[in-house]
Amino acid sequence: MARALAILGSARSDGHTAALLKRLIDGFDCEVIDLNAANIACFRYDQRYADDDEFMAIVERMIAAPIVIFATPVYWYSFSTVMKNFIDRMSDLLMSQKTVGRRLRGGPPESPHKSRWALVSSGSDREPDRDLSSAFRRICEYLGVECVAEVYGVEGGAFVDEDAAQTVRARLG
Ligand SMILES: Cc1cc2nc3c(=O)[nH]c(=O)nc-3n(C[C@H](O)[C@H](O)[C@H](O)COP(=O)(O)O)c2cc1C
Numbered sequence: 001m002a003r004a005l006a007i008l009g010s011a012r013s014d015g016h017t018a019a020l021l022k023r024l025i026d027g028f029d030c031e032v033i034d035l036n037a038a039n040i041a042c043f044r045y046d047q048r049y050a051d052d053d054e055f056m057a058i059v060e061r062m063i064a065a066p067i068v069i070f071a072t073p074v075y076w077y078s079f080s081t082v083m084k085n086f087i088d089r090m091s092d093l094l095m096s097q098k099t100v101g102r103r104l105r106g107g108p109p110e111s112p113h114k115s116r117w118a119l120v121s122s123g124s125d126r127e128p129d130r131d132l133s134s135a136f137r138r139i140c141e142y143l144g145v146e147c148v149a150e151v152y153g154v155e156g157g158a159f160v161d162e163d164a165a166q167t168v169r170a171r172l173g
Pocket residue numbers: 010011012014015016017018072073074075076077078122123124125129154155156
C-alpha cells in the first residue's frame with residue numbers, strides 16, 4: 001500500500017506547524033512534502049507550466065495515499081500563501097487535468113480508492129479558525145474528497161481535540 005502523505009505549507013519549514021505535524025505523525029509511515037522545497041508554479045488560466053513544475057507528480061502521490069494531511073499555519077484567518085498557491089492549482093484538475101481530477105475523487109464514500117484528506121492547522125488563537133475550517137471542508141466537498149478530520153494546535157502546543165488527532169492516526173496505519 002502507498003504511504004500516507006502530508007503536505008506542509010508554512011512560511012518556515014521548522015516552525016509551529018511543522019512541529020505539530022511531526023507530533024501527529026510520529027511513529028507512522030508518512031511522507032512529508034515541504035512546499036518550500038517543491039517547485040510549484042502559480043495557477044495559470046492557460047494551463048501552461050514549465051517542465052520542472054512538480055504539481056501533477058504530487059497529485060499522483062495524493063491519489064495513491066490512504067490519507068493526505070494538509071498542514072498550514074493560520075495566516076490572517078486563512079491558509080498560508082504557499083498552501084493557498086498549492087490549493088489554487090487544484091483548479092487544474094477541473095480544467096486541463098479532468099481525468100486525473102476524476103481519479104482523485106476515487107468513487108463512493110466507502111470505496112478504498114476514495115481520497116481522504118485532513119487539515120492540520122496551527123494558530124495563536126485558542127480555538128481553530130472557523131473560516132479556515134470552513135474553506136477546507138468546502139474545498140473537500142467541491143472536489144469530492146472525504147474530509148476525515150481537522151486537527152488544531154495553539155502554536156506548537158497540544159492538540160485542542162485529541163480525538164481528531166486519533167481519527168487521523170487511525171488512517172495512518
Ligand atoms: C502573517 C501572519 C498572520 C497570522 N494570522 C493569524 C490568524 O489569523 N489567526 C491566528 O490564530 N494566528 C495567526 N498568526 C499566528 C500563527 O498562525 C501562529 O504563530 C502559527 O503557530 C505559526 O506557525 P508557523 O511557525 O508554521 O508559521 C499569524 C501569524 C503570521 C506570521
